[in-house]
Amino acid sequence: MNQLFAIIILTYRESIRKRIFLIIAVFTVLLIILSAFSPVVKPIDRIRLTEAWTLQGIGFFVMLIAVFMAATSLPEDIELKRLFLLLAKPVTKEMLLLGKLLGFVLTTGLFILIMGAISLVYLYIVNWSSGHLTIRDKILPTEMRFTNKTGQDAQGYVTGNYISDKEFTVMIEGEGNNYIGWLFRLRLAEARLWRTQSAAERRRASSNINLNKSKLSEPARPTEGSFGQARAELSLMIGEGQFKVSSEALVRFVNPTTKQEYHKQITLSYKRPEAVEFPAELIDRNGELYVYVSRPEPATYIRAGPASVVLKSLGVIWLQVILLLGFCISGATFLSGGVNVVLNIFIYFVGSGTQFWASSLETMRQAMTSIIRQETLQTITQAPAHSHSPEVYPLWMMKASEFVVDSTLKVFPDFSRFNSGDTYLLNGYAVPWNVFPPLVGYVIFYGIIAFVVGAVAFRLRDIK
Amino acid sequence: MSPDKIAIKTENLTKVYKTTFSRYQVKAVDNLNLEIYEGEIFGLLGPNGSGKTTTIKILLGLLFPTSGLVRVLGKPPDEVIVKDRIGFLPEESYLYRFLNAEETLDFYGRLFRIPRKERLARIDHLIKLVGLDDARKRPVKEYSKGMARRLGFAQALINDPALIILDEPTSGLDPLVARQVKDIILDLQKQGKTIILSSHLLADAETICNRVAILHQGQLQKMGAVKELLQPGETLETLFLKTIQASRS
Ligand SMILES: Nc1ncnc2c1ncn2[C@@H]1O[C@H](COP(=O)(O)OP(=O)(O)OP(=O)(O)O)[C@@H](O)[C@H]1O
Numbered sequence A: 001m002n003q004l005f006a007i008i009i010l011t012y013r014e015s016i017r018k019r020i021f022l023i024i025a026v027f028t029v030l031l032i033i034l035s036a037f038s039p040v041v042k043p044i045d046r047i048r049l050t051e052a053w054t055l056q057g058i059g060f061f062v063m064l065i066a067v068f069m070a071a072t073s074l075p076e077d078i079e080l081k082r083l084f085l086l087l088a089k090p091v092t093k094e095m096l097l098l099g100k101l102l103g104f105v106l107t108t109g110l111f112i113l114i115m116g117a118i119s120l121v122y123l124y125i126v127n128w129s130s131g132h133l134t135i136r137d138k139i140l141p142t143e144m145r146f147t148n149k150t151g152q153d154a155q156g157y158v159t160g161n162y163i164s165d166k167e168f169t170v171m172i173e174g175e176g177n178n179y180i181g182w183l184f185r186l187r188l189a190e191a192r193l194w195r196t197q198s199a200a201e202r203r204r205a206s207s208n209i210n211l212n213k214s215k216l217s218e219p220a221r222p223t224e225g226s227f228g229q230a231r232a233e234l235s236l237m238i239g240e241g242q243f244k245v246s247s248e249a250l251v252r253f254v255n256p257t258t259k260q261e262y263h264k265q266i267t268l269s270y271k272r273p274e275a276v277e278f279p280a281e282l283i284d285r286n287g288e289l290y291v292y293v294s295r296p297e298p299a300t301y302i303r304a305g306p307a308s309v310v311l312k313s314l315g316v317i318w319l320q321v322i323l324l325l326g327f328c329i330s331g332a333t334f335l336s337g338g339v340n341v342v343l344n345i346f347i348y349f350v351g352s353g354t355q356f357w358a359s360s361l362e363t364m365r366q367a368m369t370s371i372i373r374q375e376t377l378q379t380i381t382q383a384p385a386h387s388h389s390p391e392v393y394p395l396w397m398m399k400a401s402e403f404v405v406d407s408t409l410k411v412f413p414d415f416s417r418f419n420s421g422d423t424y425l426l427n428g429y430a431v432p433w434n435v436f437p438p439l440v441g442y443v444i445f446y447g448i449i450a451f452v453v454g455a456v457a458f459r460l461r462d463i464k
Numbered sequence B: 001m002s003p004d005k006i007a008i009k010t011e012n013l014t015k016v017y018k019t020t021f022s023r024y025q026v027k028a029v030d031n032l033n034l035e036i037y038e039g040e041i042f043g044l045l046g047p048n049g050s051g052k053t054t055t056i057k058i059l060l061g062l063l064f065p066t067s068g069l070v071r072v073l074g075k076p077p078d079e080v081i082v083k084d085r086i087g088f089l090p091e092e093s094y095l096y097r098f099l100n101a102e103e104t105l106d107f108y109g110r111l112f113r114i115p116r117k118e119r120l121a122r123i124d125h126l127i128k129l130v131g132l133d134d135a136r137k138r139p140v141k142e143y144s145k146g147m148a149r150r151l152g153f154a155q156a157l158i159n160d161p162a163l164i165i166l167d168e169p170t171s172g173l174d175p176l177v178a179r180q181v182k183d184i185i186l187d188l189q190k191q192g193k194t195i196i197l198s199s200h201l202l203a204d205a206e207t208i209c210n211r212v213a214i215l216h217q218g219q220l221q222k223m224g225a226v227k228e229l230l231q232p233g234e235t236l237e238t239l240f241l242k243t244i245q246a247s248r249s
């Protein structure tokens, strides 16, 4: 234990002394602070933005630290011949590898923790000054469907956050025949219905939405009097997720001018849209309508301030770093520092793009099936060979490249699994605890493989 | 110091360095048969590139021999238990530049699992022994070559080893400290420890070594007690030159 501890501490001390560590730390802090100056519509957006930047920034920079330090540490020890003296002591090579690995796990963990703490302090300052609560839902409506009286659909994309125990803000972006934008704000949720008549207006309205959310509050002017007969339908659907719960929600529509009210109890359930119809006269002459969506039973939402959510996401990032550290340490036993850095950056990028690889594989397979079918057809019909298009290569070549992509997909660790942190966070979800067990298992599985490979390579190696 | 207690034994030890991308090979150690007895000071002599350091690395289990047999304190050298009883000073200072003297010794002390109280006492004793008392809190990167060497010497003794392997222990030391180091080596022998040293300072070797081996191009040229090897009136230096010249022709 004493031995392992000594190596861990030495690795830690060595790495925090490197200049790259300090430089990267400064960059990360700058990035977090930079989010203070970026324009946002609502204070809650700034919190989201800071959370997102924190995660992106820390995630990216800690990855750099991990690769550049862990991948070069052992080769540097060999180069400077310090290993020579170290392994003359009663230390096994496995112990050295393990100590280094844990040392870097500690270093990166501290980096993540310190940077996370800085951003949280900053977040709480922002949060406190805006007086915002950051309660978010385990589940959120991600889709709202609007139907006008002609039955045409306007599809919307919804993001939102809980702003109190009972109410959440929802923002809908989307387009359709009638563009309808809803902007729910705070407790006094405000919804506007915009009807755009011409195609040009429609385009303008949607580009307003897509390009600059801050223009949402000043959309294309509603055409007066055109809402008299409108019947809007609001569909709410619980977002995809692992939560198979259904919950009661109360939707309340209020005409902002006449204060006329209408409410309806709906059941939000997993993947099933719920339509709410409401009388058109609730929309006032300006095209405005207030909608409140509330959940009477508190079991379906959780309080998740930045602290727990950001820390959990950082935990996911750390797991990813640990996985990469395993590969760095393992590669260092038989590669030079430079090659090892390049290899691990490669592993990381290929591993992060697994979805891309999977979809290219799909495309390749489809293409191949159609080519094979064509060729079979040709042999049957005895069609002349010149009907081959120039893009068709020999089948074995295509099979070979399919094999390469396929095995890449199978062999490389899937780093995109670790995106859950920002996937949840950016959409306003709370990060659930149950993301951890499969990821921990994944890290342990690949970690053990990497470690065994490294240990065997190291054991067979002469320390020259 | 008796032939019946053997600390180190090599049989037909051969080490060939191969480079991955070239067919160029170096036979650094060639069919070496050594016997080093417990309690003696054994000198490993030879010109540059004759395989002294390579032999030492094999004895420490850092290099795998290409062929042949090695026994250190009765065990194969890559067994970790053996290393508990070995102290080693490499030919250059391979210390961590950001640690100071105390931290360096503490680190190596921990690797030997020496309990804290004993470790601290030994660190203090060794720092004083090698005369680094004034510099004990300064990082190694500020040290002169000789100071780093002295710290290297101190770390070789941190585990109170039974077998001490010193690769050119007096290189880079001023005459005063070199004298002290030689005295310490003789003192260690009195405590019953086995010492192997490689050196280019033949006059020193002649005075402190009980037995020597002269290597050339990895091959053993001469081995035996200094007194027996030398003719009357001959110094180790003249014997060395004669041996190497004979081997060259
Ligand atoms: N890492 C290595 N790779 C290839 N050849 C090596 C390596 N280390 C040593 N050699 C070769 O092995 C031979 C013996 O080297 P070694 O370092 O053992 O000599 P030495 O007796 O310690 O010399 P010196 O007195 O200069 O310290 C030399 O020819 C050297 O070039």
Ligand SMILES: [Mg+2]
Pocket: B052, B053, B054, B091, B167
């Ligand atoms: Mg040497």
